[in-house]
Amino acid sequence: MKADYNKSTPYIRSMVSCLSKVVDDGYKEDFVATREGLESSSTRKLYGPTEVKVVTSFRFEGFSDPHDSAVLYVIETADGVKGTLIDGCGNLADPFVYKFIADVESRSEKLMIN
Secondary structure, three states: OOOOOOOOOHHHHOHHHHHHHHHHOOOOEEEEEOOOOEEEOOOOOEEOHHHEEEEEEEEEOOOOOHHHOEEEEEEEEOOOOEEEEEEEOHHHOOHHHHHHHHHHHHHHHHHHHO
16 A cells, blocks of 8 residues: 555654655665766666656755755656655755756646646
8 A cells, every 4th residue: 555645644754754654665766866867876777857756755844954954755767666865955955856856847747737
């Protein structure tokens, strides 16, 4: 049974507990955004925006330091790989992550309109 990550649940209070929960649910791959696309850390396979679906995302705010803020993206690829991508916020945000996620979301919006 697939977890419903949009319901209010205790594991979303911290990045560590949320990441642990999604890994337990099968999202085990670590992804890295590069200039070429989304890269699997274990296989080095590259995925383009048309090959990726963002299942959900979680934003974590730093209570004492804004530099502690981050976003956790829960991702599935067209070939069935499930994993996560983590990005900083504000000045610490990775421009490759921002562009890749924007491209994925833009593609998703176009699919829903058509």
